[in-house]
Amino acid sequence: MPDRFAAGDRVRTGTVDPPHHTRLPRYARGVCGEVVATAGHHPLADERARGLPSTPRAVYCVRFAAHDLFGEGDHAVVVELFEDYLEPAEREVRR
Amino acid sequence: MSATHDATHDEAPIAARVRHVEALLEQRGWLAPGEVDERIDALAAGGSPANGAAIVARAWVDPGFRARLLADANTAIGELGLSMAGGLQEQQLIVVANGPDEHHVVVCTLCSCYPIALLGPSPGWYKSEAYRSRVVREPRAVLREFGLELPASTRITVWDASAESRYMVLPRRPAGTDDLDEGRLAALVTRKGLIGTAAV
Structure with missing residues (x-):
């Protein structure tokens, strides 16, 4: 399966709070950011943690503006996120 | 903290x-x-901050190595006999370089992911809830508590090792070190510098 995203793409993280292990940090949910790189392909941690079969899929470094994550701050945070956590975002949405 | x-x-x-x-x-x-x-x-x-320091010193004296390191760190560190393949599987290494107007700092907000092979066992504060929760939100204040005061114009990027890769910072070469050889340059590099909570 080809990668869904590439460097430069705008993406939005999911908002679901799953009842199991996940590697989508709570502070980075429901936020728009920009893919800066693909960081390899790995089975989904959420599935591995539950002993489920999982095929490798893309993992991305996604850059967020601190203002979009926390409502303040002038720094950036790059979070490494599995493809499953991301949806395309057309344009930046400021909260 | x-x-x-x-x-x-x-x-x-x-x-x-x-x-x-x-x-x-x-x-x-x-x-x-x-x-x-x-x-x-x-x-x-074999995991030790001396490994990370050797990588940094080589990058300071060899621009070609620096470019290879930033493009594909796993392959580049092989030139120094180092590897990220010590665990069950090879981990991807991403090296991020500080610049005149840019500073990087590494955290794992979800647990304590860390390149043990290159930095040795992680310090206690790296695993503390205070560091993990605060450095993503207010890195400038946290770095100040570490004694690192950055100019307001310096852009800060926090790297959250939230999934599979491991991260290491390439600090800037200090001024006045033109005469030092690779070994003496490596001796200047600290574990905090490799995490990003110190300048070098």
């Missing part, structure tokens, strides 16, 4: 639970006695 103060952990209940699970696994023959310690020893074997 201060740079010298290790966080206190309330780890006793977790340690007891881990021992219990280990005992059950051993009873069922799924785990050999002492196997966990052996695996941890194997993972940590």
Whole structure:
């Protein structure tokens, strides 16, 4: 399966709070950011943690503006996120 | 939090639970006695901040190596006889370079992911809830508590090792070190510099 995203793409993280292990940090949910790189392909941690079969899929470094994550701050945070956590975002949405 | 103060952990209940699970696994023959310690020893074997420092010093004296390191760190560190393949599988290494107007700092907000092979065992503060929760939100204030005062014009990027890769910072070469050879340059590099909580 080809990668869904590439460097430069705008993406939005999911908002679901799953009842199991996940590697989508709570502070980075429901936020728009920009893919800066693909960081390899790995089975989904959420599935591995539950002993489920999982095929490798893309993992991305996604850059967020601190203002979009926390409502303040002038720094950036790059979070490494599995493809499953991301949806395309057309344009930046400021909260 | 201060740079010298290790966080206190309330780890006793977790340690007891881990021992219990280990005992059950051993009873069922799924785990050999002492196997966990052996695996941890194997993972940590040879792991030292001296490895990260050697990488940094080479990058300071060899622009070609620096470019290869930033493009494909796993392959580049092989030139120094180093590897990220010490665990069950090779981990991807991403090296991020500080610049005149840019500073990087590494955290794992979800647990304590960290390139043990290149930095040795992680310091207590790296695993503390205070560091993990605060550095993504207010890195400038946290770095100030570590004694690193950055100009307001310096852009800060925090790297959250939230999934599979491991991250290391390439600090800037200090001024006035033109005469130092690679070995003496490496001696300037600290573990905090490789995490990004110190300038070098």
